[in-house]
Amino acid sequence: MTSADETLLLHLNETIATTRDKETLFKTVTNKLRLIFPFDIIGISVFDAEVKNKRLFLRDYFNVDAEAAACMPAPPAYFTPIAGSPLEDILATPQVRHVELADYLAKYPEFESFQRMHALGMRYLTSVPLRLGGRLTGALTLTARRKPALTAADDALLEKIGSLVAVAVANTVAFEEVARREQERTLQLNISTALLSIKQREPLFRAVAEELDRVVPFEYFGIRVQRAGQHEPFEGFAEFRRPAAGLPLETLAPDRPQGGTATDALGLYNQLDTLLQVPGLYLGDAFRALAVRYPLMRYIYDEHGIRALLIVPLWQRADGAAVLSLASADPHAFGPDDLATVQALAPQVALALDNLFAFEQIEALKAQVEQERTYLIDEINTTATVDELIGSSAALREVQVRIAQVAPTATTVLVSGETGTGKELVARALHNASPRRARALIKLNCAALPAQLIESELFGHEKGAFTGAAERRIGKFELADGGTIFLDEIGELPLDLQAKLLRVLQEKEFERVGGSRVLTTDARVVAATNRVLADEVAAGRFRADLYYRLNVFPVTLPPLRTRPEDVEPLLRHSVLRLSQRLAKPLRQIRPADLAALQAYAWPGNVRELEHLVERALIVSQGPYLDFAGLPAAGAPAEAAAPAAPMQTLREQERAHILAALGRTGGRVSGAQGAALLLDINPKTLEARMKKLGIRRTVAAG
Incomplete structure (x- = not known):
């Protein structure tokens, strides 16, 4: 070995020992190698522990046009079998070998990389085994246009260089693994931070997608969730990552592919049930095989150009399933390390999902409780003036019997009767006597709201569903789930909403305004009307199918004029209750007035x-209620309509106070004051005078 060779080995050894950056390290190695061995393309492959699979670790080009180099196929980022590749032949005799590229092409005509190299003018290839501790760990290949003039000494030097390169590769792989694990820990920390700080679906999934994209580049990120007991398709969250496409957060495969229905989409996902239960990489030909087998995969293959798919189940349990998927148009986008990275993160993503759904459920329950509280307060403040059905007439007893008969069931009840007969009281009595009494009785007057708002009141709406919909609103059918919903004046419901109400009655299903998710409700429906619905059906103003669905168990309230015997108990009950509410002394009813009122x-x-x-x-003043001068007093049944217009309560009160002030010469308080005459506190009287616009000077004058 020459001193130049020793200097080269020493320099390479020092570079390997001191350089940690992969690019810098191998750029130095290749530059030194080319000083002695001219070559145009260098490649380094690494083997798995069993020397069964290979992965291209490095490929670099010299004296090759950049455009031509770009035509070379991208090397897979994962291990592929050695069997069937030129490395199979090289490993048959793992030593420095010099071969002509044409020989390999004759033996391996389908090996695309060598085909492209040959097209670039490469004719010769030198392979050097990489050994570490006596174990074969990879191979170094040097490809050139010209045949290298190498001696046996050169081959021996290449063997030594191969051992140094093997150390460099092992170090780099180890450093990359450490960096990958550190990246994973950082990613886990970032996802945990997102988990703790983000409580909305879209921001959470964007955060998870962005963090994943830092370590596993992809074009589509998706999570599919199937809830147990739900007939709707998977809930889908996915993000198209290619900015040029300009697509927002959307599903990896739409819930209605190729114009199908939601049920069709669920069927397609059910076909993938086995596939989605195990982690998997489906790349290139493997994904094409999936596209042939599964219609849904064919759809994303054709419509979105997907060629690589990574699947990691998040959970498979009694309450449903969840699957995370990454997809790309690059058939070599993912490798085993990427799959391992996503699998390592799966428990955290699953926890994020669980927490998200739990938070959403808590928020929904909080909203429902708040809505129920609001409705119950409103109900308390607007409760009908009689809190139970008062009377002992035969007609009223019949109503009470029918209430007792139907209350224990979930049957829909239609309450009919004239205005003011107490239809809401029947609904309350039905609810209180039913197994649903622990839940809320929710009321809606169908005539009290504009037609465009009734649907939102009944079924709720999503945020942004219409102008002014600043947040999601829970509808009354959701609030009444497990309880009772009372639809008063049902005959006023617009025809288009009658069809939607019929669906709720028949299927127990509805959607919020602006939403697509099918919701269910177990609300017992009690409807009321003062119209004759059969006549409304005949006139075309009410749907016949809805009428028959509502009229399962009719309850008809008799008018008060047909049960005069109930007037007295109703009067006494009202006097007792209203005296307490108005802070008035309890006064008696004259027999003559009672007889007159019974005849009214x-x-x-x-x-x-x-x-x-x-x-x-x-x-009234004194011990008796004073009905004198009131239009209703003593009016017989045949003279029900008063001759003169009836005064308002405000007018009656103002006139009465003025009369009292007239008797006392305008004096309000004291022994001769109007307050004593009217039997109220002087301060209260002064407040009412101010409210009614009564001045003392006017009263005295």
Whole structure:
């Protein structure tokens, strides 16, 4: 060995010992090698422990046009079998060998890399085994246009250089593995940070995708989730990574591929059930085989140009399944190390999913509880003036019997009757006597909202579904899940919403406005109307199928005029309750007034009776309720309509206060004041006078 050779080996050894950067290290090695052995292409392959598989570790070009070099196929980033490749022949006698490229092409005509090298004018190849500790770990190949004039001494030098290169490769692989693991730890930390700080789906999945993209470049990132017990297709999250495509967050394969239905999509995913249960790499020809076998894979093969797929199951358990997938148009995009990296991260991504869904469920429950609280407060504040069905008439007893019969079931009930007869009370009684009484009774008056808002009230809406929809809203059917929903004035429901209500009644399914996810509800429906729905059906204003679906168990409330015996108990109940609410003394009813009220036709039914009692309590003095001068007092059934227009409660109260002030000469307080005459606190009277616009000077004058 010459001193120049020794100097070369010493320099290479020093470079290998002190250089950690892969590019710098091998650039130095190749530059030194070319000083002694002229070559145009250098390649280094590494073998697995069993010397069964190979991976191209390095390829570099010299004196090769950049455009021509770019035509060389990209080397796979993963191990491929040695059998069937030229390395199989080289390893038959693992020593320095010099061969003509044409000989290898004759023996391995399908080996594309050598075909391209031959097209670039390469004619000769020198192979050098790489050994570490006596074990074969790889091969160094030097390819040239001109035949190298090498001696036996040169071959011996190449053997020594091969041993040094083997050390360099081993060191670099070890450093890369350390760097990969450090990268994994950083990635795990970043994903954990995202897990703790992000509580919305899209930002969380973008964060996970961006972190993964740092170590495993891809074009599509997707997570598919199938919930147990749900008939809808997988929930899909995927991001198209190629900026030029300009596509937003979307599914890897749409839920409705090639114009199919959601059910079709679920069927396609069910076909992949076995495939999605195990980690896998499907690259190039392997992915093409999947495309032949599975329609869904054929779709993404044709429509999105996918040629490589990495699959890692996140969980397979009783409550469903979740799968993470990365895809690329590059058939060599992924390797075993990438699969190992994603598998190592799978538990954290699975935990992120679990936490996300748990947080969403908590938020949904919080929203539902808050909505129920709001509705219950509203219900308490707007509860009908009678909190139970009062009376002992035969007609009312029949209603109570029918309530008792149907309450334990989940049957839909249609309550009909005139305005003010207490249809909401029947709904409340049904709910309170049912197994659903622990859940909320949710009410909606179909005539109280514009038609365009009723659908949102019934079914809820997604954020951005329409102008003003700043956040997701839970509809009343969601709130009533497990409870009862009372749809008052159902005859006012627009025809287009009648069809959607029919679907809920029949299928227990609906979607929020602006949403596509099918939701289910177990709400017992009680509907009410003061119209004759059969007439509405005949007139074309109400769907016949909805009418028959609602009218499963009809309950008809009798008008108050048909049960005069119930007037007295209703009066006494109202007097007792309203006296407490208005902080008024409990006053009696004169027999003559009671007889007159029993003879009254009550066109407003129980609600009108309540209003009459409230007005009487406000204006009465002394031990008896004063109905004198009120339009309803003593009016016989045949004279139900008063001759003069009825005053409002505000007008009645103002006139009464003015009359009292007139008697006291405008004095409000004291022994001769109007407050004593009206039996209220002077401060309260002054506040009411101010509210009604009554001034003392006017009163005194």
